[in-house]
Amino acid sequence: MILLQLIYSGIALGMIYAVIAFGYQLTFATSGTLNFGQGDALMLGALVGLTLVSAGVNYWLMIPLVCLFGLVQGAFVERIGVRPAIKIKSEFGWIMSTIALGIIFKNVAENVWGRDDLRFPSPLPEAPLKVFGANVLPMELLVVGGALVMMLAVEFFNRKTIFGKAVVATANDRDAASLMGINTGLVITFSYALSSLTAAFAGVLIAPLTLTGATMGAVLGLKAFAVAIIGGLSSGMGIIVGGMILGIAETTTGFYISTGYKDVPGLVLLLIVLAVKPAGLFGKMAIKKV
C-alpha cells in the first residue's frame, strides 16, 4: 500500500516535471535555446500566486493572473538574455545570461519574500481520498489534470491556430519561416513567454503540495531538464513518461533510502541517458550536415 501511495505522489510530482520540461521543449523548438532559469520562473509564479492568494484573491481567479505574470516574465528573459545572444550566435552567451537572470530572480525573491519557506494554502480539501486502498490528495489529482490540460491547450494552439502555425514553422526552419514573412523574433519571444507561463502555472499547482520559497526552483528546474532529456527534447509523450519515471523514482528513493538522497536518481538518470542515448528515449537524432 505504501508503494502504491508513493507511486501516486510520484505521478503527481512527475507531471510537474513534465510541465516544466514542456516549457524547455517550447523554447528549444523555436530557437534552439533553453532557459536555465526555468525553475526560477516556476518559483516566481508560485510566490506571486501566494501573494495574490494572501491578498484575498480566489485561488482559481489567481491562476490566470499568474499565467499573465509568467508571460511577461518569459518575454523579459528573452528580450534581455536570449535575443542578444541569438543575434551574435553565442551559445555561451545565452547559457550564461539565462543563468544570470535566474540567480537575479532568486535573489530578488529572497529579498522580497524572505528566505524562509512559506506554506501555500490548499484550495481543495486536504482530506485524502482512497483509491485502490491508497491515499490520494485531491490536490494531487488537480496537479495531474491541470498539467495535462495545460499541455493539451498549448498543443491545440500550435496545431489549430494560425499563430500556432507560425510557431511550428519557426521550429522547423527559422530562416525559411523568416523569409515567408513570419516575424521569427516575435515567435521566439512568444515561445519564451509561453514557456514561463507553463512554469508559473506549474508553480501554483505544486505550491500547495510542497513549501514555497525562493530556493524551490533550482533543483526542480534541473530535474525537469533531466525529464526533458530522458523523454527527448522533441517528444511530447516522452516527457510525460519521463516525468513519471523520475517522480516515482524520487518518492520511492526518498522513502526507502533517505530523503537526503531523493534528488540523486533523477540526476544519475540524466547522466546515464546522456551518455547512452543523448536524443532521449523517445527523441529523434538530428542528422548533422557537413
Next chain:
Amino acid sequence: MKAKNWIAALAGLAALAIFPVVSGNPYYIHLVETIMIYAILLFGLDIVVGYTGQVSLGHAGLFGVGAYTAGVLFMKLGMPFYVTAPLSILVTAGFGAILALPALRVSGPYLAMVTLAFGTIIQILINEMDFLTNGPMGLKIPKPMFAGHRLDEVQYYWLVAALLVVSLIVVHRVLKSHLGRAFEALRDSPIASDCMGVSVYRYKVYAFVISAGFAGLAGCLYSYSEQYISPNTYNFELTILFLLAIIMGGRKTRTGAIIGSTVIVMLPKLLDDIATFRVVATALAVIVVAGAVLALARRTTTPQRVAVPIIGTAGLAVFSFWIEALTDWRLTIFGLMILLVVYYLQDGIVGFVRKTLNLGRVRVTKVDTDALATDTREDDAVSAVGTHGTDAILDVRGVLMQFSGLKALNDVDLTVKRGTIHGLIGPNGSGKSTMMNVLTGIYVPTAGAIEYEGQSLAGRTSSKIALSGIARTFQNVQLFGEMTALENVLVGLHHTFRSNFADVGVMSPRYRREERAARERAFNMLRFVGLENVAAEEARNLPYGKQRLLEIARALALDPQLLLLDEPAAGLTAPDIRELVAIIRKVRNHGITLVLIEHHMDVVMSVCDTVSVLDFGQKIAEGKPSEIQANEKVIEAYLGGQAAQVA
C-alpha cells in the same frame, strides 16, 4: 619571451614573495592566498571554458572533491600534505573523467546541464555521506607539517605561491603545445578535428581531466588554508563565481584568470562595505558614461548600443544609494555583472585592455625562415607515397545511405585506383558529399562495404579513419577560425606527436624536438600551397580562396594516402583555380591518390584520370573524362531529359 616580459614576471614574483613580510597583516595575507588558490582552479577551468568552449557548472563540485579528499585523508588516516596533495589531484582528475564520460556525445547546453547535475550530486553526497565527510558539521584540518615543523600562515602562503607558479608554467606549456591546439581545434570545428585525427571525444575527456586536476589541487590548498571545510561552500553560487571570473578576466589568458580571481575574492569583501560600494558604483557609472560619450564622439558606436550599459550602470549607482545592506543583494550584483560581461565585455578585462591599447594578439611563430630557405627543396614537406602498381586503394561496394525515406546513396560501387585523380561529379543533391561523409566515417552507411587498402572501414571512427591515411577538405570551409594558418596545419600534424602531458609539462627533449620538427614542416606545408606569407594570420581573417588552400595544406599534414577534396574550386577566381589545379597535380605527383568533387567541369576534365557520375544517389556513368563528356545519360542528368531537348 621578450626581456620586458621577463622583467615584469620577475618583478611580479618578487612582489608576491615579499608581500606577506611587508604587509604583516594576516587578513590580507589570507586574502591573497585565496586569490592564488582560486587562480589555480581558474587556470584549469579556462582549459574547458576558454579553449574547448564548453560551459562547466561542475567546477565547484570538483573543487569540493579536492578539498574533501585532503580533509578525509587527513582526518581518517592522518596523512601528511605531500601525500594528500597529489592524491587530491588524482582523485579529482578521476572525478573529472567520470564527469566527462556522459560528455562523450553532448556539448553546449547539454554539457552545461550535465555538469550542473554532477555538481549537485557531489554536494548531496558530501552532505549525506557523514561517515566519511562528517556531513554538514564539516571537517577541521590544521596547516600542513613538514619534517615535524608545522607551517605558519606566511610559510603556507609561500607554499601556495610556489604551487601557483608551477601551475601557471604547466598550464601555459600545455596550452601552447599540441594538446592545447587540439583543445582549441575541437571548439572551432569538432568535425574537422575528427577528420584531422584529433578525436573530439578523447580530447574533451583530456581537457576535463586536466582541468579537474587543477581544481583538485586548488581544493586541497583551500582546505589547509581555511583549516575548516563544510559542504555548503561548494555550491552553485561558487560555480557561477568561477565562471564570472573566467569571462570577466578574459578567456584564454593566464593574466585574465588571475584578474578574475582577484575580482571574485575582493568583490564580496567590497560588498560588505556599503560606503565603498557606493563610491565604486558611481565611479563605474561615470567611466561607462564617459566611455560612451567618447565613443559617440568618435562615431564608433550608436546611441542605441550604449543605451543599455549606461542605463545599467547608472541604475546600479542609484540602486547602491537606495539599499541599506548589500550582502542580501550579492547574487543580484553577480548576475548583473555576468550579463554585462557576456554582452559588453566578451573578451574580458584583458581583451578589453588589449583592444584599447591596440596590442593585437601577436602570436609567435617560431620558424627560422632563413635556415629553411637554404636547405629545403620546395616539395619535401609533403611526404611522398610509393605508387606500387595500379591496384585499387579504395573499394566501395553496394553502399546504401538512407536518411529515413531518402536514399542519399543507393547501391553505389566505386573503385579508386592508386595514384590517380578520380573525379566525382553530379548535379546538386546527387549524393557526392554524402559519399565523402560516408568515406570519412561521419555517416555510417545503412548497408554496403568500404575497403581501404584492403581493410574494411566498418565501425571505425572518423579520427581512426583519418589516422589510417584518408584526409579531406570540406565543401563549407571548416577551418579552426581563431587559430593561425600555421596552427591549423599543426593540428593536422598532431599525429606526429608522441609526447604526453608529462613531456609537455617538463618540456622534455622529445617534446621540444617534435614541436620544432612539426613547426618546420607546417611552415613548408604552407609554402607548398603558397600561403607562407600569412602563416601568422588567424584563419578566419584569410580571404576565401586562401582558406580553401589552407584546408588542403591542413589535410596534407595528415600524410594521407588518399585525399578527398570536396569542391575545392567553389567560389575561387580564375587565377586561383589555375593555382589550385597546379597544386592538385603536385599532390598527385607525390603519389597521393585524390578524389575530387567539383562543379567546374574544366577543372574536372583537365586533371582527372577517371570520372564517376552520380545522379539521385546512383552511379550513372564512369569512365575517362572524354567518354563522360559524350555520355548521353550524363548529359541528360545535367541538362534535363528529352522534354528539354524538344523544347
